[in-house]
Amino acid sequence: MTDSSRYRPQEIEERWQQHWQSQGLALTPEPGPSGADGEAAEPYYALSMFPYPSGSLHMGHVRNYVITDVIARVQRLRGRAVLHPMGWDAFGLPAENAAIERGVDPGAWTDQNIAQMRQQLQRLGLSIDWDREVATCHADYYRWTQWLFLQFLDAGLAYRSEATVNWDPIDQTVLANEQVDGEGRSWRSGALVEKRKLRQWFLKITAYADQLLDDLPKLEGWPERVRTMQANWIGRSRGAELQFEVVDADGAATGQQIQVFTTRPDTLYGVSYVVLAPEHPLVASLTSAEQQLPVTAFIDLVGRQSDQDRTAEDSPKRGVPIGARVRNPANGELVPLWIADYVLADYGTGAVMGVPAHDQRDFVFARQYELPVQQVIIPEGADEHAYEGGAWTAAGVLIHSGPYNGLSSSEAQQRIIAAAEAGGWGQGRVQYRLRDWLISRQRYWGCPIPVIHCDTCGVVPVPAEQLPVELPQGLELAGKGGSPLARLESWVAVACPCCGKPARRETDTMDTFMCSSWYYLRYSDPHNSALPFSRAAVDRWLPVDQYVGGIEHAILHLLYSRFFTKVLRDRGLLGFDEPFSQLLTQGMVQGITYKNPHSGKYIAPADVADPSDPRDPITGEVLDTFYEKMSKSKYNGVDPAVVIDRYGADTARMFILFKAPPEKDLEWDDADVEGQYRFLQRLWRLVEAAADRGLLLSPRSGGFLLAPGSVPASASDQELRRAVHTAIAAISEDLDGDYQFNTAVSELMKLSNAMASQLEAASEPVALEALAVLLVLLAPFAPHLADELWQRLGANPDGDTSVHRQRWPQVDATALRRDTVTLVIQVKGKVRGQLEVPADADAATLEKLARDSDVAAKWLEGQPPRRVIVVPGKLVNLVP
């Protein structure tokens, strides 16, 4: 073989990328009748979660965009009109921090990063329609984020309110609940979040809690896990709101009421105290003179704790009585009123009834402060003395509950709620864990909230025709002390759009998740300068057919986007209920990681001399070896650019698709990358050798398949054809709905193996069919190599019949047919032998063949089988 015909990806990939661009292969066609054949092109929308433009592409990005690219390319080959766009989630703190640290302009810094990442992405050979690119930090995009905010405001779904909020002391801003993790830390800075009472903007996502929850079962194309996570997050619980009268020292009603929320109204007779959150508004007025001091001290103490610390089940429960009593509305009993750390002001009514016998937290609390424990529920069928100890929190049968004795928990709940509603002391209520979405941020690099504060008119929206409210440029950013925009007096001071008097701009910017909650809608109509998108465009392309991204967005981004979609639907701006039909949550890309177990230090793989016996290069200690998400601090990252330089994008793509199923974590392994490179080289040699022998494809597009039903004369031709059509069937199935790229690649390998041994003996039409099918099936995975070989086979002499313009091949069922099949003979369920039998033999024939076989003779020892099970085409089981 001449040297010039070796597979050198470095020499072909960039050329094809440029060629595809000049041919407009990735541009979004208008759906509808298209092409000479007049076939209707159905729209297909393939979308990856857009990246934050950090400036450098990592392997997680590569995996994400390659998966979506394969899907987009397959759909094009299947004749769909494909929308496959890309954009940038470009507002956010890294740009602002870079500005503070290095004195650069955040906008310029971001644009430079975008340019750099776009170039890195293009090296992967992605079929992205760059004409539809968006960046959330550009005014022609955020103008519409502001416009949409005003829609929320107009709908009564955006409001400003004073609330106890999460404050990130490092990033100097507030955060939404969704952005605080289980340990009470900021999702971005990792700082322990503090509680502050501030006046902030919220979106009323709770108004859509029911819909967001009830529509989850419709999302059949979503992983069960994500749906469960969202359901847990919304956390709907049904219960009751009950009123306890406050009484004075003599037991006379004072006229004040305490409202408690409970999911267990059936335990009402077991109440031995009532607890208020320390922040509850009635605490001050109800505290008795002698309890004043301890109550004040306690409130001060609790103020320094996080919600997580306060409500964790294993943390100690603390509280103080405030010196007042309330009356149980069911039995008239007087019980003390306490405040305690485990009750939160903004959850439910900020007050709970203490039922130590049937709630674990109440139980711990009651034990600690020697409050009475009254059992009112017993397990069904148990006697009332059978249980003693921890709280019995399950449902059961009521005791010590007056008229409700003997009822089941669920029946008692209904009756007690009914009694409360009739008696005017409570009602049934649904409670959510979901809080309203806090969207204001005291930072510069975000989308300005388009309202103006006027002393006369109050909060005035900026008129739509004055949008965008542009971010002022050239600001001095300090990173401390409130919103930077607030210090820019020339920007803040404006005339009220309503009355014309001097007024002040809102200086908070929006949470970046606002910007990312609607970008997938903008791609349908990215250049619209009159609206964020036209109803026609958005309804044509959406919902997104396939969305691909990381599981880390299971709650935040996906919940917010669903919320946006439902609100915009109710505003008549779009006509569907859910934004994403199918969701694929791809696993992480992990790198091999070495860690010194004693010092805890990470060691770079390059410093480990012998990977089979990894040791610390300095101390010689044996290192721990494991796979973990790639990151700089662990020295376990692999730079995509280095891999592409060395092996080409096609190898990187193939490796990443083959190594693991898409939703599982993927362990990066250089040896496997080499293996993948070898496979592509084998393909190259296989096709080149065929071309050298004069096997050439005519440029006619789509005409490479043999007529359906063709049966070649020779057995070897039939065998090759069977391999070809088996591959078509298997790969088509792997790419249908739930994606199994790993097995699809392995089917390509099998086809290539079959062709390597059978192609030379094959007749020309069968060989050409095999070659063409191989390259079309390969095209979505290794697009450069497939197009190069397609051309080398003569199928693209003028450059306009690219392999990517072909049609996905159809399976010819006759090619899969066999004359004989291997029949497995089992004796008592164990495989004892096999027999070649005619493929069309009926059950009786198969049974006879099996009974008469040597295997039967050997294992049945002359005894006739008691029973025979025949699975036609598969096996015969002889049971002695």
Next chain:
RNA sequence: GGGGGCAUGGCGGAAGUGGUAGACGCAGCGCACUUAAAAUGCGCAGACGGCGACGUUGUGGGGGUUCAAGUCCCCCUGCCCCCA
């Protein structure tokens, strides 16, 4: 504590509705080519026993249903994720 998911060779992973476990690849071993190596090609390869044809055993552990279980049911163990 509640919920969701997972467990298959040395490794990554395959196995429509129960029907030949280990496809495909990596690592490994043998052979060919080579002065040699690399590359390439051909072959072997779950474990145990046997020179062999074969046999036994085997999908985290234990039980069950079935002619037949990686797959279905029950119990247990371990790991991951979400919510407390």
